[in-house]
Amino acid sequence: MNPVLDARLEAVLELIEADVHVDIGSDHAHLPIRILRAGRASRCIAVELNPGPLAHSLRSAARSGLAEHLEVRQGNGFDPLNPGEVDSASMTGMGTGTIVGILQRAGDKLPAALVLQPNDSPRSIRQWARSSGYHLTAERLMPGYWAYPVLRLDRLPDEDPAYTGVPFRAALRYGPHLLREGSPLLRRHIGEDIVRLTPLAAPGRNAQAELATAQEALAWLDGNTP
Incomplete structure (x- = not known):
């Protein structure tokens, strides 16, 4: 069994390199199976809270032939783990508020x-990382139903250098590494934000600040990327 992953999960897979990895909200446990088959971890734990997805994970794990390396646990977020048990974690397909809460x-x-x-928008994840001792070491933006951001965070000392030399508000919203890369997908994403926010913007409204951030990001791209 070697599950096929969509583009966003392939990007997640490529950013994982660990000894023991946990995938929280694993659903069918397809990502942990691929992590193990790709040699990107020696052991994986799949965590699921609800009975239906938990049953999917247990079934996939049983069929994978990886019983010695893949364990499925029921629980909420990191609750089923012990301190220091894993050195890497992933969460995919959730709202930003849910991820930050976990x-x-x-x-x-x-x-x-x-x-x-x-x-x-992963802005609140980037804000959490900056206040919690994590650096944003890699980012991807992947096509799908919409533009999916993928972020790798590493616990490191000192201030995160990723935000140096890029407009701060735009970097929090759209990603400092992604701004430097300036991909067509990011440009399209920012352009769609501008179109969506323009009719909503008015003095004092949140949409006006969001529009200004999108315009700042686009202006920076126009002046700093090919």
Whole structure:
């Protein structure tokens, strides 16, 4: 059994390199299976809270032939883990608020490396990382139903250098590494934001600040990328 992953999960897979990795909200456990088959971890734990997805994960794990390396646990976020048990974690296909809530509740169970794929703007994840001792070491933007961001965070000392030399508000919203890369997908994503926000913007409205951030990001791209 070698599950096929879509583009966003392939990007997540490529950013994982660990000894023991946990995938939280694993659903069918396809990502942990691929992590093990690709040699990107020696052991994986799949965590699921709800009975239906938990049954999917257990079934996939049983069929994978990886019983010695893949364990499925039921629980909420990092609750089923022991402190120091894993050195890397992933969360995919969740809202940013859900991901940040899980990270905030993890306490001393948080590993040194995180690979996260939220389904909406990852700005609050980047803000959490900056205030929690994690550096944004890699980013991807993948096509799908919408543009999916994928972030790798590593616990490192000092201030994160990723934000140096890029407009800060735009970097929090769209990603400092992604701005430097300036891909056509990012340009399209920013352009769609501008079109969506323009009729909503008015003094004092949040949409006006969001529009200004999108315009700042596009102006920076126009002046700093090919």
